[in-house]
Amino acid sequence: MIQEERRLAVLRAIVEDYVATEEPVGSKALVERHGLGVSPATVRNDMAALEDEGYIAQPHTSAGRIPTDKGYRLFVDRLTTVKPLSSAERRAITTFLDGAVDIDDVVQRSVRLLSQLTRQVAVVQYPTLSGSTVRHVELVVLGPERMLAVLILSSGRVEQRIVEVPVPLGDDALAALRSRVLLAAVGQRIAEAMAALGELAPDPEELPPGAPSVVPGADPRTVAAVVDVLLEAMSDERSDQRVAVGGAANLARFGDSFDTAVRPLLEALEEHVVLLKLIGEAGSGGLVTVRIGAEGPYEQLASTSVVSTGYGPGGGALASLGIVGPTRMDYPSTMAAVRAVAGYVSRILDES
């Protein structure tokens, strides 16, 4: 059907014009700006049909049309042509990210980069513990009853904890404990390492005080203290929920609808758990997820959209990143930027 195609072209034109001008677009302006070879009246008929189907709406009678969430959805799913980044943007990504010195720096630079590229609020999750493997564990004696446990993960993250030990360890016992821990944890994924470590330290209260330790020469309570701290570091929910946020100044461009859009979003930006949930359902390997307006779980964010994806070594979804902005945004460019940054960050993680 030829009219069917034209209708979609009209919808695309409406979305593009509305995103560019932020004003309801009328039939006359449409035919002028886009080279549809038909008259305004014809476009009006198409618009009426599109409105019946719920893709566009009028703010009030005798105003132009604006896309609905459903309209944006159709646009994103079927009408976007892949929009390659400009060479300046590519260059910006490489120069921006190549100077990063560690994983935290990568995340912070990414969030800045992403907010500048998209001119939206950017959100980048720090790599989660749970997706990575244990690269090394070190135990350091700080004093007679204090030790430091250091946990180094494949994602480049280093966690350290102070341990208060009830019974000091001799050198031999320390070496034994160290090798046992390394054997149990190194190379394993977090979940497996936790299981293996757990076996090293049976609940000390179930043992008689003088019972033989799993680790020769080390008091079982000391072993348990060390293991507990390591387990705690591995299961630290706080560090799984860390996110970096940037570009809040871009909210100033929201223009209208301060109360309905900006305020709830500002509040959400403080709630890292909420942000994680927003950008969390992300595809991986170049797949970008778009959540438009009321499709999301938060009523108050009904006029915001989320564009997100996963990143991680090998393109896996170790963590998520994305942007939050008004439903009225330039989806093709934004999606391209999100995909590109995620890809580049993943490659950096591959190398390190």
Next chain:
Amino acid sequence: MIQEERRLAVLRAIVEDYVATEEPVGSKALVERHGLGVSPATVRNDMAALEDEGYIAQPHTSAGRIPTDKGYRLFVDRLTTVKPLSSAERRAITTFLDGAVDIDDVVQRSVRLLSQLTRQVAVVQYPTLSGSTVRHVELVVLGPERMLAVLILSSGRVEQRIVEVPVPLGDDALAALRSRVLLAAVGQRIAEAMAALGELAPDPEELPPGAPSVVPGADPRTVAAVVDVLLEAMSDERSDQRVAVGGAANLARFGDSFDTAVRPLLEALEEHVVLLKLIGEAGSGGLVTVRIGAEGPYEQLASTSVVSTGYGPGGGALASLGIVGPTRMDYPSTMAAVRAVAGYVSRILDES
């Protein structure tokens, strides 16, 4: 002079009313709400005098008066009565901060607490390296050519770095290097530790390849690599410039003047260097600094004020914290909250 005192009372009343109502305050409302025992006409005369001296201004003829920056300044310097925190607020501070597990957690909780207490944007600087002393240094062998250097500071911060060593160390050499490093650094302030460490590793290029090392059994280049990494960790400017920001949602209450006030502030919140400069010139030991409107170095923040102070073990100024808000703010309460949080955080640092 009795009139002089009344004039100050009038100024105080104007500031208090304007802060409470956000509206220009007129002579009649003043006498009604505050118990000044004079007529509106008298107050009008006083107001005219205050206006001549630059303490208050009218937005337009026949409107009420609002305080100028100069008026707020006088109010803060001479008219504020110390306003003790409510017991609920005291309780909030203790319950909020007592659950903190490490220094980062303390900072993050503080920023949240402070923004909720003051209903403003809170800024807390992470404790600087430069103000603290070295508590411990640990060197850990990760592999034949990789080591991990861990630096533990009196502020509770732990820095770790991976070292690539050109020549592997034997056990004895490692022990020797470790004890030399500890001797040089532990207990010293950062600057002194850096100087002492520097002497351990003379520039290796000036030495003949086989020259005797300062550390018996260790190749001078390896020693230099380790020392370099430690020095780098100690002089890390990035970590001196870390700040936590919270309560941006409170900007929504700015009400009017979005473009002139909120937008520049949102931009400033992303620039951590700017924030540090804003809250940086802070007094210590219970002294709270207030910078009102255009007194600050940034023209664009002419309608914002900064209330800040230092904190650190023993009440010293290891780092700064404070809030940023509209010039029209409740200075007495805000100053009390800032002082109380800084004091409590300092005490936490004392204990750990």
Next chain:
DNA sequence: GCCTGGCACTCCCGAACGTCGAGTGCCAAG
């Protein structure tokens, strides 16, 4: 069957206008 020009209709937007009231400045009297 679909496109098109014409036409009446709707309704937002901005300007102009008038009214209201809060607040002021000034003056003369206490």
Next chain:
DNA sequence: CTTGGCACTCGACGTTCGGGAGTGCCAGGC
């Protein structure tokens, strides 16, 4: 120095009123 009175100013608010953009619908043409 204070006070009551009084005329005046000026923004806030509501109303009115064209202008114009845009629509829906209809009848005619391809």
